[in-house]
Amino acid sequence: MARAATTLDPFNAVAEPKRRQVLEALAEREMPVNDLVGRLGWPQPMVSKHLGVLKEVGLVNVRRDGRQRLYQVNGEKLKTIHDWAKMFERFWAHQLLRIKEQAERKHKERTN
Amino acid sequence: MARAATTLDPFNAVAEPKRRQVLEALAEREMPVNDLVGRLGWPQPMVSKHLGVLKEVGLVNVRRDGRQRLYQVNGEKLKTIHDWAKMFERFWAHQLLRIKEQAERKHKERTN
DNA sequence: TTGACATATTCCTGTATGGGGATATAAATT
């Protein structure tokens, strides 16, 4: 019952719009927390918390550098989402194919 | 506060694993509710509720056929997710490029 | 050691769930 944990998988983690923003910022370059705070304009604890979730599901990696923590995107996990969505590629890609399929379905209905 | 509505956008709707399963089943072919019930083995109200969310965010379309309701995948909305994830393509695609970028970053650090 | 800087963690609360069960709505059939 209740919604699944945000840390269950990349899909849940990425459902939160703010976490997508964080990833979009990190897409530009590896970045310490404070850079994200400045760029996003959110309270620092908020940024850290979102980063925590992204980290836990593996969407980002961290490395320490002095007192800073540099976060970077982990492509592998994002590929998971990309690959899943790609499963539906034929539903947006080949418009002609879709029309053809629809026609075939209708023909099948008629011949049932 | 609290998590965003599941009907806020495709990302939230797709966060729920069961809803992804529904979409995967519909990827095979347009289908009435009862076929999904049989295939997924869930209570019918559960299937209808998940379909309701998917419908509200536009991930599926419905058309009536007698007393049945035929659900089908709406590719456009799934493309949204695919396109977003694609933004991070370079983080998994060109391994060599990533190594090169990392090297450049390190060089920059040394020269700072 | 004492600060200053960078980041993480804890506590609190309103809220939107997802599942279960019962029921309502709608359409075809007899």
Add this chain to the structure above:
DNA sequence: AATTTATATCCCCATACAGGAATATGTCAA
């Protein structure tokens, strides 16, 4: 009209947040 078939809706409850505020932890510098 009464029944059956197909699907949607309603009610209830435990739960996992997300945001805000305060605070803790960790690290470098003087």
